[in-house]
Amino acid sequence: MNLFADFENRIKNALEVLDIIKEKRSEVDFGRVAVEPPRDQSHGDVATNAAMVLAKPLGTNPRALADIIAVALRGDPDISEVSVAGPGFINIRLSTGYWQRLLESMIEQGTSYGRSTVGASKKANVEYVSANPTGPMHVGHCRGAVVGDALANLMAFAGYDVTKEYYINDAGSQIDVLARSVFLRYREALGETIGEIPSGLYPGDYLVPVGQALAEEYGPRLHNMSEEDWLPIVKDKAIDAMMTMIREDLDALNVHHDIFFSERALHAGGAQRIRAAINDLTFKGHVYRGTLPPPKGQLPEDWEDREQTLFRSTEVGDDIDRPLIKSDGSYTYFAADVAYFKDKFDRGYDEMIYVLGADHGGYVKRLEALARAVSGGKAKLTVLLCQLVKLFRNGEPVKMSKRSGNFVTLREVVDEVGRDAVRFMMLYRKSSEPLDFDFAKVTEQSKDNPVFYVQYAHARCASVFRQAQKAFPDLDIESLDLAAHANLICEENELRLIAKLAEYPRIVEAAAVAQEPHRLAFYLYDLASSFHGHWSKGSENADLRFVNDKNRQLSVARLGLVHAVASVLKSGLAITGTAAPEEMR
């Protein structure tokens, strides 16, 4: 049962039978009628703008209409009070009985509570990470990895049929560079002195074992081949090794993809699939031979005007047409992307989401253009740009430079602060906002640290159950019907905690539809705060404690409430990919 959906129905049903509406039913649209929690709790539990939205088409004023609607709503036994306030808000207060039944329903649903069907089983593809397989993942990949993963989890929970996908950029010149770098390590493994790694090759030590493995497998045989012959062999080995490493890194971060899609597969067999995709675009009239105007602003020194095969993306919303086939006849990266998108589209996804770093912002328009052209405007493609993460250690920014190899890897961060801290902090900010990540703060065990604060609330819930077991040793908590005495829950603070839990389904839906997983993280913090606050009420007034050894039924009823809180925390934390611990250390 979703409180706000429930009352939206009730309010709309009440509206339908009002005379003033029946007379002009065809002229009014309930689409803008919102049913939501009021900004200020003192106003009530549920508020609606129905009167303000509908007054104009009905030719009346909001206050007068609100009074009429209020009268109709007062007939609902679950509503204890209806008032009209401000410019025409209708504020509704719910009966204690309604809250109790809501709690029962939450307890019965457990961690399924909050699941939604807004996704309507639509097929959604979330592509994220897609780091080049040329080395270990660095910290810059973290945010996209976590945001993409959490968004995918969230959308699945909200009723989408979600595929998590990783596009492996295993074609192109950077892979040749990788293979040559590995080949050098191979020669090294055979005993050659290679000296300093030449610039232009990847210097990282992580390539040493790959060279050794090649030396073991092939001995000196590769060394005697021409580059043309050894390159594909070394490439295969290198990509394999890099992807294994990347998968391990992702695993450390609790990120798991369903599909790893290889760019090379698109180039295979004489670039069959890329050609097919370009043919498809050509057939639809989006391709021509021509030249591009020089880039605006600073003109590159080596700029030359040459004829290429171009995608007329300006006709579908882009700023400039995009090359598909270079002047030397080879395919651009973007050409592979056309083929890749077409593949996704042909696989039948209703929504395709690309989670990219802010440094790829310039790529968005051409992706959107390509989606329009390939799908004839039918595909829904959205790009989620994650702004950059700045690392801090003791308040000082951590300097990184790729050239010196002095960059922080994803693994280092996860090993140092733990995956939960990394994940939650990456979500505890709108992704369109830059993020400061301070090593000291995220490991701190205090309320400054939202990860800790939320996990602690869950651990506290578990602690209450342990205490209950102590107070009632014969209580069989495992098989206890925690919903049985929900009707004993009637303290003001308890009802407010239920009200906070009642927001959960709404948050899930809104966050999933808006594709903003940070909203969930903020909600969890908010819920934890409500729980900690309620807990402390027990310090002031022993009657409010969850466990009361003189009143078994009341204790069981309150265990039900605690269980509901724990379930929502657990369910929400699971979506963020963060653990819900039973105790803190």
Add this chain to the structure above:
RNA sequence: GGUCCCAUAGCUCAGCAGGAUAGAGCGCAGGAUUCCUAAUCCUGAGGCCGAUGGUUCGAAUCCAUCUGGGAUCACCA
């Protein structure tokens, strides 16, 4: 120069498809522990929502212009 993101309390940020007196944490000032983890809680001070116009019953939120910060610009991947 073009495009994208951002601007809300001293600091770091929320603000839910425009709505009632703009919220939280930190920091600051005060308070709560014979009692389920004080690893927490409670109270208070603190804001011309970057600027100017526009849309309307109503704007931090939508539109335009401007200012200031960040990212980006390719036959690269």
